[in-house]
Amino acid sequence: MNATLHRIAILIRKELIAILKDPRSRLVLIMPVVLQSLLFGYAATFDLNEVPYALLDTDRSNASTQFVTLLDGSGVFDRVANLSSAQQIGETIGKKRALIVIHLPADFERNIVSGRGGVVQVIADGRNSNTGNVAASYVTAAVDRFNSQWNELRGGPTPALRIETRAWYNPNLETRWAMIPSLIGALSMLQVLMLSALSVAREREQGTFDQLLVTPLRPTEIMVGKAVPPILIGLVQSSIIFLIARFWFGIPFQGSLFTLYSGLLLFTTAAVGIGLALSAFSKTMQQAMLYTFVLLMPMMLLSGLTSAISNMPSAMQYLTYANPLRYAIDLVRRVYLEGASFGYLLHDMWPLVIIALVTLPAAVWLFRHRLV
Template sequence: MSQSVRAGAGKTTTFRMLRGLRPATSGHLRVAGVNLRDARAEARRKVGYVAQKFSLYGNLTVAENMRFFGGAYGLHGAALRERTREVLDQFHPVPAGGAPAVRGADAGLAGRAAAQLHALPAGGGGHGAADLLGHAQPVPGQPGGPALQTRWNILPGLMAALSMLQTLLLSALSVAREREQGSFDQLLVTPMSPLEIMAGKALAPVLIGLAQSSIILLVTALWFKVPLAGSLPALYAGLALFTVACVGIGLSISAVSRNMQQATLYTFVLIMPMMLLSGLATPVDNMPPLLRALTLANPLRFAIDLARRIYLEGVGLDAVAYDLWPMALIAALTLPLAAWLFRHRLA
């Protein structure tokens, strides 16, 4: 349901009503054979539910959290111990030698385990919503990844975000540095054309940006153990196109800057909104309509989505074509603009 209905359509409100957390103002609403209009407490005992902001108690172990929530749902004694053992065997939220306190990502696994624990007591009849968890399959590429660990969502995006910082700054400083150090006149007397000079200035930032992406890729795969599901050539093809688009923006900044201080200032003024409107920390779909429209001019937005889908979901370039052509369009606009500005400066 969350994949097919847009944000704000009332999914959470509907589930809260089905759980008896919000009263129905009119009509008939029955869940597990219970009328929610006049027996919400009874319905809550028969239906498992995990809130959006569900949180376990950090100072309790996973097993202690299970006993607490199991008791809240009417499980006691042998029934609680049996259900706890079944959940631990299914989800393995803690090592066999002990039960550490719940922290960070461990709470994600324990949350699923506690939700499974919320099944009906023996002889209760009916089916709780949490009974379906045993048959659920994880969605590839779902933000957060296994156990809702944030590194699965953040690290693939950092391959594009961090390389953009270096690429933009280096390309923006390239021509400005020549102009500030007085070697700009030397470029005027060389037999190279302005296009050749610009290509030389663009090559180094592109290679450095791809090298930085490679370092982050190695850290993601080897240190943080986030496996690569897609193709390396497809990932590098998308990152290379993104880097070229960033170089076009940086060279345009460099061409209009009179010194390195101006180039640095213009770059950082531009980097901040590009990072905020990239979708790295805040989903683009959750932004106001005006900000969503502004993200269409941000190549980082498309690069992050491309990196996440190829790295986590294993899709090919054909599946991320809607990310490739906006970056190609930005590159096709900024590189000629930088060349024109460069020729104008030389003239």
């Protein structure tokens, strides 16, 4: 037992030296993580800070002016053009000069006053329907505000029913709050998978794997020695992103560090397991890299990072059960934002354990039985 531990420790030390010795590779492990979490932290948001709109006010009444003042005062809507006819709408949207066109028809005020209700027409650019929808929802909010102002001003009856909405965990509904903690898992997985996938393939290609196999190191010991360094590196990368989320973006951390790191440890181990199994299976480094990539892409996309898993058809949802990132993103978001405790996260943890328990022994078996 003692001898085993000693041999594993020696292998871990060698792996770490090999990975970290070259300043270039140290840089490759740290810089992209920092840059990407900053870049994507800012870029990956569905919230619109400004909605460039073009106004087509054919009414030119008090009511329409009041509505436009309300829009322009909101701080979100940015009027980029005043249109004079409906013919101009096509070009304005088509050339992306404005995201939406707000059209106040000629009978706008008349209909309000008569009680039939005025109509605000919104034409949104649907090339990215998501953005279009968000912009439209902002106009909805503006219309609601206009209605209640109008109602108050005229001393109309108060509504019998109020709907009170409250968002848990993310009171201001900022997309960034979900995105950045997700990066804690997603970004570190990228390199952890690559590192572990290359580790055995590189040794095979360079002939050092034979040298390793003739030492008293057992395949299981080799596996552990090969698994620990990428796990450590993955956890360091996760920690860097965590710090950026917490202190740069100031997203409050609600959970316990212990729970977070337990989950991350399981996740990284499962990811390394997949990497090592791929690595032991590959003949060359090139194969290892490309196979990893083929796997990585769907894993990123089907993880809930950019679009929720519950929106997917059920067949796709079953596929995501084999994806460690799916559990990691759920787990990190829930620990980080919701402060979920250990007990609530077991359903994210045991699948990770199972993935690791399948892939790591598979790697061990392949070490000895894959003949090159």
